[in-house]
Amino acid sequence: VMTQSPATLSVSPGQRATLSCRASQSLSSSLAWYQQKPGQAPRLLIYGASTRVTGIPARFSGSGSGTEFTLTISSLQSEDFAVYYCKQYNHWPLTFGGGTKVEIK
C-alpha cells in the first residue's frame, strides 16, 4: 500500500513544496514520481527514487529509500501546480499512491 501526504498542499509561487510517500513494505529504490495535470496523462519526473528524467527541471528532486520517500520542488513555478503521484515498481502489481494536489496559495 502506497500512502501520500498531504492530500493537498497549498503553496505560494516561488516557495518550496515537500511531498511524502510511504510504502507498507520496503521498495529499495524502486519508486517513481509522476506529475498529472487535468485532462492529461501522468508524466514521469523521477525514477529510482532520485534520478531525474532528462528534460525535467532541476528544481524537482527525489530522495529516500526503503519505505519513506520525498519529492521536493525547490521553487514552485506556475506550471508546477498539479497532482503528483508516487508509484512503486518493486512488487507486483505496481501501485500508485493516492496523490498530492499542489495548489496555489
Next chain:
Amino acid sequence: QVRLQESGPGLVQPSGTLSLTCAVSGDSISSSHWWIWVRQPPGKRPEWIGEIFHTGGTNYNPSLKSRVTLSLDKSKNQFSLELTSATAADTAVYYCVRDRLSSHWGQGTLVTVSS
C-alpha cells in the same frame, strides 16, 4: 518519437465486454518492452491493469485477473485489452503505456459502463 493511441467504444453495457486497442508508432511491439494498460477512475489514483511482453508473456493485476486478457497484434503493431463482465466500477480513463517506468503514455480514453 514513440506514440501510443488508444481506441475503442466510449460506452459499454453493464455485464458487457470492454475492448480497447493501442496503436503504437515510432517503435515496434516486437521490441523488448512491456506493453501495459493502466486505468484511472475519475478523481482517483491510477490502477495497473496488466502488462504483456513482446514474447506474449503476461502479468495481470490479481484484482482483475479473472476478467482481463491482453494480446499483441504484431502485424498491426498494436496491443489490446479485453475486460469482461463490466460494471460501473470499471468506468475510468484507460491508458496504454510502454514500460514499467511509464515514460510513454497514450492520451487516454474515457470508457463509461452504463445502460
